[in-house]
Amino acid sequence: MLRLFYSIAISLYIISGVHTTYAQEITGIVQNPKGNPIESATISIEGTTLKTSSDAWGKFTLAYNADKANLFIRAVGYQPLQKKLSKEDFSKQHTFALQEDNRNLEEVVVSGTMKEMSKLDSPVPVEVYTAKFFKANPTPSIFDALQNINGVRPQLNCNICNTGDIHINGLEGPYTMVLIDGMPIVSGLSTVYGLSGIPQALIERVEIVKGPASTLYGSEAVGGLINIITKKPNNAPVLSADVYGTSWGEVSTDVAAKFNVGKRAQSLFGANYFNYQNPIDNNSDNFTDVTLQNRISIFNKWNFDRKDNRVFSLAGRYVYEDRWGGEMDWSKAHRGSDEVYGESIYTSRWEFFGTYELPVKEKILFQFSANGHDQNSYYGDMPFMADQYIGFGQLNWFKTLGKHDLLTGLAYRYTYYNDDTGATVNASHTHLPALFVQDEITLHPQHKLLLGMRYDYNSIHGSIFTPRLNYKWNSIDKNNVLRLSIGNGYRVANVFTEDHSALTGSRKVVFEEDLKPETSWNGNINFVKKIPAGSSFIGLDATAFYTYFMNKIIADYDTNPNEIGFGNLNGHAISQGVSLNIDVVFANGLKILAGGTFLDVYSEEEGEKVNQLFTEKFSGTWNAGYTFKNLGLSVDYTGNVYGPMRLPLLSEWDPRNEYSPWWSIQNIQLTKSIGDKIEVYGGIKNLLNWTPNKGNPFIIARSHDPFDREDGSFDDVTGEPIVSPTNPYGLTFDPSYVYGPNQGIHAFLGLRYTY
Template sequence: MNQKHVITSFLLLCYVLLGYAQPTSSIEGTVTDRAGTAIPWATVSIAALKTGTTADSTGRFLLTDVPAGNWELEVRYIGYQPHTVYIRTNGTTPLREDIVLTDVGTSLDEVVVSGTMKEVSKLDSPVPVEVYSAKFFKSNPAPTVFDALQNINGVRPQLNCNICNTGDIHINGLEGPYTMVLIDGMPIVSGLSTVYGLSGIPQSLIERVEIVKGPASTLYGSEAVGGLINIITKNPKTTPTLAIDAFATSWGEISADLAAKTRVGNSVQSLVGISYFNYQNPMDNNNDNFTDVTLQHRVSLFNKWNIDRSDARVFSFAARYVYEDRWGGELGWNRQYRGGDQVYGESIYTNRWELFGTYQLPVKEHILFMFSTNGHNQNSAYGNMPFLADQYIGFGQLTWNKTLGSHDLLSGLTYRYTFYDDNTPATADPSDVAINKPMHTRLPGAFVQDEISLGETNKVLLGVRYDYNSIHGSIVTPRINYKWNSRNQNNVLRLSFGNGYRVANVFTEDHSALTGAREVVFESELAPETSWNGNVNFVKKVPLQSGGIIGFDATVFYTYFNNKIIADYDTDAQKILFGNLDGHAISKGISLNVDVALMNGLKLMAGATAMDVYSEEHNQKVQQLFTERFTGVWSASYTLKRSGLTIDYTGNVYGPMRLPLLSDADPRSPNSPWWSIQNIQLSKAFRNGLEVYGGIKNLLDWTPNRGNPFIIARPHDPFDKLVDFDGDGRAIATPENPYGLTFDPSYVFGPNQGARGFLGIRYSFY
């Protein structure tokens, strides 16, 4: 080899080595708000390099292996304006870049998906969507999503039974069957799990929660009449390698969440979550010989996978398994009495699995296939009445998103199959109740919506959905939305009008989950409900000269129901009678949210809703049971700069609601009193990723037995062995039973759990 070839080969080798050993820099810094308070878990990324990281619990971040060049660094966190900064790296010198984000409360321009079923800026969405971050829920830590929602205006977790403590979620006064709960956009929580499945969703896996109030049936179908709650889980790319969140209370409750992420090669990320809750300390502070709070033992496993594909196409899927063993009842109960009539207890075993995901088709058009499937097994005993049920749901959805000029089109095809079977007459053959006849419901559907931009300040959304229910036939639901915003987007006005529908689900209308003492009777075959809804939403942001901001979000809502399914507790104290209303029902009201973020680090959030929910039949107006006329919530947070100690004060207040009485002689109040649950928390984050928090829940030590002679009727005779009945099956007043009552735990409007302290830790490792 001549000298020329040697030199050429040497230079080529140097070039190759330099190419493979390209020098890189690191970028480190902190993420804070304008008051200097650290913002944990913010996402820091360089999109051009497809690299990113997440700040730790003290707001610190570190990006490594950044090659020389000019880069656009982007920082995002829910509740703050996105921040972009341009940096230059030389491949050798470490850089420091401290980021300051502007806090504008929950009314920020964040990306949301629930209102239109596609990613869109919150301010650009024609449908009003409320967004609550994981940080919001940490101000009052709770073991489940069900408990955590208590501090959101217009959303109330409702307990339906004093003994088993099962419940559902009310939005603007409408009961749980009207609320659809989604996980990552998939209808996972429905049917049986509307009552039991909500308690198995750990807070530690939540990225944010999106809430749409009012009918969303046009996009999501039945069960979304009152609104929907979409729980967005964390992205494995941006979560800590290991995260632990655990706390215990003075009542003996233990809650622990663990999340860990792993990589498989360069294109696959996985997030594993384990949630554990245990409470085995029977308490009877109201002295009725029944547990004040249901004892529970619950384990939830969650696994989510993200797979990177060419052209940034989406492919993610997740699985969840929940097991729960809960019981409540007389203090002397144990498992040998399960299903018998010696000692009363309500014992519930729940086994539930879920699989759901999203896959973007490998075509030029933006076409997504979303799927979910779940199985739910319920083994329950309410006193001596068993309830055994199985439910399987399969759901598939294909959507196509296309932009044509000023038109943003979204169309979709859906199919939902539901299998339901239990040991009650609900699934028996009508001609012979001895023959079991499980229900098979098929629900294919199609929808289309057109979002039309009329310049920079006006937008119109037109949508319609068609479903064919294998039992009830064709159902059509249209909607129209209009949005106007000022050019600086400090003022946004939204008008919405649409139709919703709900197909009755036997279990969620009812049933043994509500009480183990009443017989459920369906007076006739339930027809689908229809509703017409209109609301006006106005959002205003007021920047302050000091640099803070005040946000206002006001809504007026009105819903008119036909064929409303009514639960009648009043006609017969031994039964819950279900039937379609021969008349109409109304839900109307006004709500206001106010967010304040000041430069001194003080953050305030407050909301109130005034509403009137009633039915009208034969010219008689009847207020809906278990529905308050007024509700208010608040949250105040302040960080002491010198100590780094954060103080969170949260609470809610509820007005009176009508409650079910057993007779005219029932001595309990027909309406609940005004009541409030208030909490305080102190937390301190350290630079090693550790955070310690503690406080007091229910500061006022409020419980619903105040002002009432009793809450559970005749707890000393839960099997009605000492009750005398007349020829029509009604209880008769006797010296032993002066009010003519039967055993009944359905008089419930708030939690029986009094004041308790809590202490916990959070730890994140990157």
């Protein structure tokens, strides 16, 4: 494989030429329909590798030496614009007005290759979801907002504290890397808690890459990555607010404001506050159905104007959360005691990150981040106290040589982690320097090849090498795009994120061996087709994927109901499937985005095939919206559907279903515009009133005896549960039988203000 990479790269370097110096300039201003400037629009010339971006005032300059140019202008949330210019037009100042567009097919993306480019031009398939997409189903956190994206599923891991992670194509949360503005902010401890409290008023878009991205982003990007792109201060409204409440008593508030400091600095400030303090027990197990939360998050981002439009931005976020779930009569006085069972978590988290473009002729970016996470929690009478600090720095050098767009990077990440469990005897200090190289080769306007490789040296696990290869073909009109990808991924285990139920107080963590890093090989085929149909439009996006894992780390729930065993698989694991997204925009304004994913995820050891826990065979999502323009009224109908998934049972007598049923969460929303600044919205969530207790005698095992005290229920010597009159199913207290939210049907009402 290495010889193939090197031979292809060397051959293409020899064949390719280097651009000459251009004397003429094309200048212009990019605006929206209201005449406001559009920053970071991408301007390129067909048939060349020349491109640039508009500045904060929408202005751009592009050097070009020819008799004519076919100009393409693209920006997030707008329809692409094509303009043919003659040599006489080059010296004129042009104004280009872009029309708004929600089809998400020509948007600018950065996650696949670490540089801005059109979604259709990217050799790596990237899915883009704008802020408008998430407004169709308002939620208090980005964790919940991802539920209507095909192939992405927020998975609850505990019936009591309601913590969770994000599954991509059936792979659990530890395989998903979450970035904020390209920075690896959310990882380790914060994978479980850090997805809450990102103010949605500040989100420009969310980019999702499915499949290994370890070549560029390193460990934790095996299953894919989610990159949350925040708004630039210049593009944000002066003031915006979004407040809503639900019939369960939840209140969520998002506020954002921008301001200028002098002539060269712009700042964007945002705050999110979520409060829910209404214990409800609709399934009658004496435990709260939904965790009570009190959370505040503050975000501040700065952009600084510099000479030659060089980049300099800084951002920071602080999150504090107090959440608890447990028996209905639990109070703060019971925290950490064995009188009344409750799970109480105090989370304090800070983040700081930024990007600085070096003042040199070459384009070199320095990206940096630091974050600290303090966890103070009790699961019943079992404490879990943990601290994590991460420092990250990365230099990216972008260089264009003829048909080659090169990216070379040096990265370093330091991680400090310590907790009070038996799994962590001493605090760990992990050093992770890395070097990566990427070459995007334009073989032809219709053909691109992407070669990449990364070398990491983990201070604990040693050297790790991850290569990748991507190929893209598109038709002349770009209505058909085919992508082929193959890549390697790796992941280093973090016990806390491996399985949160290890900390519920109900099971003991057992390590069968020293855990080795997982490695995987992934291949996928992606095909995108655009079908213009008069004033209507149809977009198809289909992908087939296959991942083969070595040394996979699997939690063993089955051997001992009192333990969770962690060890490397002595065999292999497979994740494979197909997915399809359909995007339809009708001439009358009706818009439908629907998708479905078929999954087959299993492990095989000593000839025995075992389906992965908490993994559905099929999932589907949809988002349908229509606007009555004469009334200023929009209707959004959103939902998802999931097929059966295998669930952990505690004994052969456990009466709960081994597989979940088919289930679906559906929502409807009405939005009324009042002038240009105000929107009032409301609707109903979970229209079918579905909850996971339906069809099951109970969800939480032995909820009446959370400290396992009843005499005759457990063996006096081994402590194992035994079948007895007081324990007829031979169970122990356990809240890990969870696959969906416990919140039934509820109404919501909100208001948005934008100035």
